[in-house]
Amino acid sequence: MNTKATSISTYNEIKNNGHLSAKRFQVYDLFYEFGNMTGSQVSKIYKSRFPSSKTSETIRNRITELVKMKVVDELGTTSCEDSGREVTLYGLNDNLPIKLELPKTMHQKKMDLLETITAFGKKHINRVYASNKEMRSDLGVIYRMVNEITK
Numbered sequence: 001m002n003t004k005a006t007s008i009s010t011y012n013e014i015k016n017n018g019h020l021s022a023k024r025f026q027v028y029d030l031f032y033e034f035g036n037m038t039g040s041q042v043s044k045i046y047k048s049r050f051p052s053s054k055t056s057e058t059i060r061n062r063i064t065e066l067v068k069m070k071v072v073d074e075l076g077t078t079s080c081e082d083s084g085r086e087v088t089l090y091g092l093n094d095n096l097p098i099k100l101e102l103p104k105t106m107h108q109k110k111m112d113l114l115e116t117i118t119a120f121g122k123k124h125i126n127r128v129y130a131s132n133k134e135m136r137s138d139l140g141v142i143y144r145m146v147n148e149i150t151k
Helices: 008-016 022-034 039-049 056-068 106-125 133-148
Strands: 072-079 086-092
Touching (some): 022 039, 039 086
């Protein structure tokens, strides 16, 4: 058990209070038990414990999320046992996780863009270009085109 970087109280806080999803916690737990590892090492252990698990890439995605959540650190590089190439070595720290910012969906991006077009129109057309019907018309065309993208 690796208690040097992560205290038992932090581990128990994360485990008992649902700070991580089940899949993320499974990966976090492996770091806690085995210490610093590469993505490949985590993947091998994970697959041996959870034989029906997904691909190595999926497991590495969980590691990336744990890094973004500030509970796993990139410690530097080490030589990969399998390929001999330099790969990232990861390890736990004593932080509680921060909320993971999820990427915006296509719909959210579209809505942000439509909001921006509307704000531009209100700011500029109504003030400076009130008599410029062509610009107003062009913005309306852009708005409708963007709105049609994800229908």
